[in-house]
Amino acid sequence: MTLHIETPLIESRAMSFASGRSVWLKLDAMQPSGSFKxxxxxxxxxxxxxxxxxxxxxxxxxxxxxxxxxxxxxxxxxxxxxxxxxxxxxxxxxxxxxxxxxxxxxxxxxxxxxxxxxxxxxxxxxLHPFDDPLLWQGHATLIDEVFHFGLKPDALVLSVGGGGLMSGVIEGLYRNGWQDIPVFAVETMGAASFHAALNAGHTVELDQITSVATSLGAKRVCEQAFDWSKKHSIQSVLVSDQSALTACERFLDDHRLLVEPACGASLAAIYEKIPELDEFNNILVVVCGGATTTIEQLRKLKLPALNSIGEKNNENPD
The missing domain is CATH 3.40.50.1100 (Rossmann fold)
Known part of the structure; x- marks a missing residue:
């Protein structure tokens, strides 16, 4: 028996309609602690x-x-x-x-x-938030559950902070023989350490985190996440804070489930129909969660003061 639970895997009719393709959601926001962690x-x-x-x-x-x-x-x-x-x-x-x-x-x-x-x-x-092989091994169970459900997606969309979730998910793809499924790694502008690593050809440390998506606020992505980019098909996607926040509100309306801006980043990729996903018809999105968020916080963050958030929000890089 594990401490985590097997979370629901559902087809989102609202997101499928909005994007023009089948969108499946792995609802890890429903873990007892509030996230995939x-x-x-x-x-x-x-x-x-x-x-x-x-x-x-x-x-x-x-x-x-x-x-x-x-x-x-x-x-x-x-x-x-x-x-x-x-x-x-x-x-x-x-x-x-x-x-x-x-x-x-x-x-x-x-x-x-x-x-x-x-x-x-x-x-x-x-307990490190994201850089530990035991964490990746545990996170890989998310893909085990999708595999046993019998759904094989064409593409997988997830948010990236320190890279622990992505490292575990790709480990899960490989141990289930799904190494042909591409991963779309979504970050908010101002917290894009994985994107910076891809551009530099090695992991780099960001000067500061300026995104409201504080759970993505790792100044340097873990080496394992970058190493996977050399072996697996991973495409970096950037969205704005405003897009992530709007996606959180739309998702609350569509599924009665409140998630944090870090999770909203991957949802925004679907709601905004990013062109990188145009060729895929069956997409899996990891709804990673976020237990500390309230609707009042989301609405305050959507105010024009977004650009003044800055480094003070770099407190919890998960």
């Missing part, structure tokens, strides 16, 4: 517990931290989550609801993460 982090937590870990530590107040907190509660292991001062009260409340000890430290995720490293003891396990 539980697949990989759940496996990692179980593995580290079996290896003798007696406490889990995370430095994310976003989806990764929530997945660690959920896994720790279920496994009966204490959890410490260090978050920066910019973390929302809602995120902290959700962490505390899962019985995690929440420590507020620093003005950015980088500062919170540095403090986290100073807390780690020999019997602790540190």
């Amino acid at each position: 539980l697949r990989g982090i759940g496996l990692a937590c179980e593995t580290y517990l079996a290896r003798g870990a007696r406490r889990f530590i995370s430095s994310s107040g976003g989806n990764a931290g929530l997945a660690v907190a959920y896994a720790g509660r279920r496994l009966g292991v204490p959890v410490v989550v260090v978050v920066p001062e910019t973390t929302s009260e809602r995120a902290k409340a959700l962490l505390e609801l899962e019985k995690a000890e929440v420590i507020v430290q620093g003005s950015s995720w980088q500062e919170a993460n540095a403090y986290t490293q100073s807390l780690i003891r020999e019997s602790d396990a540190f």
